[in-house]
Amino acid sequence: MNSSDCYDAWCGVAHGCTRKLGMKICGFLQKNNSLEERSRIVSSFKERAAKNLLSCDNIDGDARFRRTETDFSNLFARDLLPAKNGEEPTMQFLLEFVEILTNYIRKTFDRSTKVLDFHHPHQLLEGMEGFNLELSDQPESLEQILVDCRDTLKYGVRTGHPRFFNQLSTGLDIVGLAGEWLTSTANTNMFTYEIAPVFVLMEQLTLKKMREIIGWPVGEGDGIFSPGGAISNMYSVMIARYKFFPEVKTKGMAAAPRLVLFTSEHSHYSIKKTSAALGFGTENLILLNTDERGRVIPADLEAKVIEAKQKGYVPMFVNATAGTTVYGAFDPINEIADICEKYNMWLHVDGAWGGGLLMSRKHRHKLNGVERANSVTWNPHKMMGVPLQCSAILVRERGLLQGCNSMCAGYLFQPDKQYDVTYDTGDKAIQCGRHVDIFKFWLMWKAKGTVGFEQHIDKCLDLSAYLYNKIKNREGFEMVFNGEPQHTNVCFWYIPLSLRGLSDGEERRERLHKVAPKIKAMMMESGTTMVGYQPQGDKVNFFRMVISNPAATRSDIDFLVEEIERLGHDL
Amino acid sequence: MNSSDCYDAWCGVAHGCTRKLGMKICGFLQKNNSLEERSRIVSSFKERAAKNLLSCDNIDGDARFRRTETDFSNLFARDLLPAKNGEEPTMQFLLEFVEILTNYIRKTFDRSTKVLDFHHPHQLLEGMEGFNLELSDQPESLEQILVDCRDTLKYGVRTGHPRFFNQLSTGLDIVGLAGEWLTSTANTNMFTYEIAPVFVLMEQLTLKKMREIIGWPVGEGDGIFSPGGAISNMYSVMIARYKFFPEVKTKGMAAAPRLVLFTSEHSHYSIKKTSAALGFGTENLILLNTDERGRVIPADLEAKVIEAKQKGYVPMFVNATAGTTVYGAFDPINEIADICEKYNMWLHVDGAWGGGLLMSRKHRHKLNGVERANSVTWNPHKMMGVPLQCSAILVRERGLLQGCNSMCAGYLFQPDKQYDVTYDTGDKAIQCGRHVDIFKFWLMWKAKGTVGFEQHIDKCLDLSAYLYNKIKNREGFEMVFNGEPQHTNVCFWYIPLSLRGLSDGEERRERLHKVAPKIKAMMMESGTTMVGYQPQGDKVNFFRMVISNPAATRSDIDFLVEEIERLGHDL
Known part of the structure; x- marks a missing residue:
């Protein structure tokens, strides 16, 4: 028809x-x-x-x-609200637009749809089938705008597709999505209670709930939502410095001795970026050795702390990762906390990826000791399936966040308002305007309940155990480390037939290094699925499978394994 | 009915x-x-x-x-996609949801609707008419979720209302809004071309266009969208430091001499926040005197540079503001650039608020000399009416952004992908995951054209001239500074009848200081309009009117003036 x-x-x-x-x-x-x-x-x-x-x-x-x-070819942006008689075209435009989106959403969950329709940058820049990315001086009709939107979705990547496993953030939660739509419709700013009363309170209550789940007494402490885990980690280092050397705020790093930070060699690169940005210098970030599973060796931390002190440096900050990016490893927080207490160092737990496991009675033991941390990064936009961006920095001691960042700008935060201005959050932040990241998360929590997040997390970990068990002894697959993964990260090599007989050595390494990129490229060309790969330390390129997508099922895992075999068998 | x-x-x-x-x-x-x-x-x-x-x-x-x-009282989040048979309830839920939003949008533009329905924090926390902000363990029905969403909007602030003048970011652009809805539906991350091919290219083309408009030859240079002007300003200081003292990246601030930064006493507090965060110390940020209109006095800059050098400090960075927060003042960029060249300092232009004027042939002269800047902050989410968040940092010299922030994390940015990986933006950023802020802006640009932005800006400036002319000699009004404002900021006191006869002195100052907060509180209680106030330097609380809202008309300006008179006359 x-x-x-x-x-x-x-x-x-x-x-x-x-x-x-x-x-x-x-x-x-x-x-x-x-x-x-x-x-x-x-x-x-x-x-x-x-x-x-x-x-x-x-x-x-x-x-x-x-x-x-509604003939959109004769309508322009200027005809929409607030234009006179703009209501009808506005409603027609938005309804038409929503149909593009709902159509996309339906297809996203349909396994017969491709995950992506890959094109090279130069192809898209040249203009695919009339899709022109260049901006012009004159307006385009709303009909063209609608076409542009369809094209934007067409040439994008369906991150909610059941077979998209490429990132730590995957999936498309419908309630979270609705929450984002509302957030952008409300189009406000977390700066003050005055202009975001409901959202400011939602943030406060949600942060308190998160602190309770961490295990801080009666949820005491402080926190803020930031534009991602890297910024949350940056906050942790800033606050730690302020706690130990508050004069740095006014006098700069010259007022402090040579400060040293510690983090795992497997930790996220944002700790390194922060060391550079905040004026510590990357050389003063000491990388800690890990065991074969990617977990920090506490004895190595203590040895390096002692060594730094002997050189006259001041060990100030330790980052323990709860869920590393590649291996999904959980550093032993309790043992690290002992050392932090002994040497009076700030303990930060980067739970950007692994923090979600706190919602699971079955898996939260992996973060045992987290309640001893001074600060915690926890990104609901990763393991909890909240749409991007949604990251929290949580701080055990109240007042530090404010003390560290406050500049008391009277022209922005008027103390003589008619309401309780302690609800104004702006002066706690390093940002001024701050996007409303809380609502979608709050709404999802309402809609799923704590138990809903728990079920989601348990299911993802079950699926990764399924994958692990499926491939650990499967011909052509080789695990990067032994034993069941702690998180949903399953790291493995696929060994094409031509390499299976080859003895371990430089030639095999070199050839194996090229396998994952080749398979990945073919996957993207065929658009069937997406999974990440990378080298790590002296290990050549391997696949890192992660599962955070609520749409994924065992059949999708089976599909992935078979797809890798199909594409890689004869390489 | x-x-x-x-x-x-x-x-x-x-x-x-x-x-x-x-x-x-x-x-x-x-x-x-x-x-x-x-x-x-x-x-x-x-x-x-x-x-x-x-x-x-x-x-x-x-x-x-x-x-x-569709009885939503028996439906839960778990019944939506990806649930089996979840498509129908998902579509019904989203359509119902969109009707809440479109209803809200229609009312936003309706002047008979209140701007806000004010309640104190404790009232909202106690639960207004059953609106319960607390999170629970068990899921709520989708019917309750829809009710929660209606309540969230009901108790919020209509930042798009024609009479909302409270912030630099106001208005609700329909195309921009649609762009945000699509962005959240696509739910991806600007990290790599691999997962955001279209958005990455849109960002690249848009940044180039912005650089052309700044006036850098053929749009050369670099840039990135960041989560707000404060972070964009932070980038500028980081990059400047990297340019002059690249070893700080590895060795920390100890590797540099005592570095000094300069900015206007009227400039945005984010410069001060950044001085603290990046390890310079706020004492090493020297505040520059301004004339009575709030513009930096170049001679004061030069004197302070010389003074700093005499003390053995190294003047490194000057921030010139294009459009200050309160007065809307434009620092004289050319004269400041002369001094920066003479003393080899980085010139940053903070055009978060005023950058939009570059789109107007009539008003862009206020930023004359901007093409001499080394970096520029420009927030389309302010004067250009783009939904929050949308802020760009633009850098004249290519490579610095990458050099400053790159950590070459091979496990995140694989060099052996099948496409040109120079399109991957992640290693330029201080963030890792990065929200897609570009699409709404790109879409608005397509829909309005450059000329559409120009018309919007010219109209807002016309309106502020209208307000200025209306009140400059009106009884009961007193201007904070003389002459037509450079931007849309109109700063004034309202003098109630009881203060009009009073001679200038401490009593009058004290009483006048309380007038704006009182009027503002009454405005918020009655919900009719919103406008900001603050003190500045030795000036007691005054109103700062700003116009960036495309829905505002002369009649709304008239309304504001009369409302202030109505509420304040008998104070």
């Missing part, structure tokens, strides 16, 4: 009903038609408009469902 | 048509009904469901418009 037939059929049945709905259905069906067909449909609409304008108008006084012909 | 009547009327006319649409209309009308009434309506729906399930089902094979009864 083509779109035109659809409209006829619909008009027959829906005679006397709103045109909008007829258009909606046609809208859905025309998505894959050519521009030519589309324009034919629009003409056909116009013809019918004259005949069909008589009924339905008087159902109620509500202008929303007045039957108007 | 109550909701039940509405449904009857609808059912009469729309007999044989989709139930969904009937529900839609009723949904709109029931928003303000009590829970009791709502539950009655739901029951009434259920009764009718049995009778009405027969028609419309066979229009086409498309499941979207199958008439199903």
Whole structure:
């Protein structure tokens, strides 16, 4: 049935009903038609408009469902609200737009849809089938805008697809998505209670709940949502420095002795970025050795602390990672906390990836000791499936965040407002304007309950155990480290037939190093699935499978394994 | 007409048509009904469901418009996609949700709607009419989720309302909003081309266009979108330090001499925050004197540079503000650039607020000399009306951003991918995951054209000139500084009748200081409009009116003035 037939059929049945709905259905069906067909449909609409304008108008006084012909080719942004008579085109435009989005959402969860339709940068820049990325001086019609939006989605990557495993953040949570839509509709700023009263309170309550889950007494402490784990980690180092050397705030690093930070060689690179940015210098970030599973060796930490002290440096800050990026390793927090207490160092737990496991009664033991941390990074946008961006920095001691960042700008934070201004958060942040990241998370928590997050996390860990058990002894697969992964990270090499007989050595290493990139490139070309790879230390490129996607099932895991075999077998 | 009547009327006319649409209309009308009434309506729906399930089902094979009864009280997040048979409830939920949003949008532009419905923190925390902010262990029904969303909007602030003038970011651009909805639906990350191919290219092209507009030859240079002006300003200081003292990256601030930064006493507090965060110390940020209009006095800069050098410090960085927060002042960039060149200092232009004026042929002269800057902060989410967050840091010299922030984390940025990995942006950023802030801006640019932004900016400046001319000689109003404002900031005191005869002195100052907060509090209680106030230097609290809202008209300006008079006259 083509779109035109659809409209006829619909008009027959829906005679006397709103045109909008007829258009909606046609809208859905025309998505894959050519521009030519589309324009034919629009003409056909116009013809019918004259005949069909008589009924339905008087159902109620509500202008929303007045039957108007919406020819977006003659409409421009300037015709939308706040333009005079802009309400009707605005509603029509948004409804049409939402249909593009809901169509995309449906397809995202449909396994027969590709994960991506890959093109090289130069191809997209040259303009795929008329998709022109260049900006121009003159406005484009809303029809073109709608086409641009369809194209943007078409050439993007479906991060919510059940077979997208490429990042730590995957999946498309419908309630979280709705929360983001509302957030952007409210379009406000976390700066003050004055302009974001509900969101500021939601943030406060949610942070308290997170601190309770961490295990700090009655959820005491402080915290803030920041634009990602790297910034949250940056906060932790800033606050630690302020705690031990508050004069650095006014006098700079010259006021402090040579300060040293410690983190695992497997930890996230944001700790290193922060050492550079905040003026410590990357050389003063000491990397700690790990065991074969990627966990910090506490004795190595203590040895390096002693060594630093002997050189006259001041060990100040230790980052323990709860869920490393590649191996998904959990550093032994309790043993690290003992050393931090002994040498009076700040203990930060980077739980950007692993923090979500705190929601699971079954898995939270992996973070045992987290309640001894001075600060914790926890990104709900990773393991908890919250849409990007959603990252929290949580601090055990109240007042430090404010003390560290406050500049008492009276022209921004008026102390003489009519409400309790302790709810204004702006002066705690290194940002001024701050995006509302809390609402989608709050809404998901309401909708799923704590138990819903727990179920999601347990399911993802079950799936990764399934994958691990499936491939650990499978021909052609070789695990990067032994034993069941602590998190959902499963790291493995795929060994093509041609390499299986080869003895370990430089040639095999060199050839194996090229296998994962080749398979990945083919995966992307065929668009069937996506999974990440990388080298680590002296280990050549291997696949790192991670599961945070709520849409993934065992069959998707099976598919991935078979796809790797299909693509890689004969390399 | 109550909701039940509405449904009857609808059912009469729309007999044989989709139930969904009937529900839609009723949904709109029931928003303000009590829970009791709502539950009655739901029951009434259920009764009718049995009778009405027969028609419309066979229009086409498309499941979207199958008439199903959507009783959200029995649906939960777990019933939505990716759940089995989750497609129908997902679509119904999203459509219902969108109607909440479109309803909100319509009201936002309706001047008979309040700007806000103010409540104190303790009132909201106690639970307004059943609006419970606390998170619980068990899931709530989707019906409750929809109610929560309505309540969230109800108790929030309508930042798009034509009479909301409280912040530099105001207004609700429909195309920008649609762009945000798409962005959250795509839910990806600017980290690599691999997972955000279209967005990465859009960012690249848009940054180039912005650099061209700044006036850098053929748009050469670099840049990145960051989570707000404060972070963009932070980038500028980091990059400047890297340019002059690259060894600080590895060795820390100890490797550099005592570095000094300069900025206006009227500049944004983020420069001060950055001085503290990056290890310079706020004492090494020298504040520059301004003239009575809030513009830096270049001679004061040169004197302070010389003084710092005499003390053996190294002047490194000067921030010139293009559009200060309170006065809207533009520092004289060319004269400052001369001094920067003479003393070999980095020139940063903080155009977070004023950068938008570059789009206007009439007003861009206020930034004359900006092309001589080494870096520029420019927030499209302020004067250009782009939804929050959208801020760019632009850098004239290519390679610095990468050099400064790159940590070459091979496990995150694989050099052996099949595409040109110079498009991967992650290692330039201080963030790792990075929200897609570009799309809404790109889409607005397409939809409005450069000329559309220009018209918006010219209109806002015209309106502020209108306000200035209206009140400059009006009884009861007193301007904070003389002459037409450079930006849309109009700063003034309102003098109640009781203060008008009073001679200048401490008593008058003290009483006047309390006037703006009182009027503001009454404004918020009555919900009619919102405008900011603050003290500045030795000046007691005054109103700072700013206009960036595309919905505002002269009648709204008139309204504001009369509202201030109404509320303040008898204080």
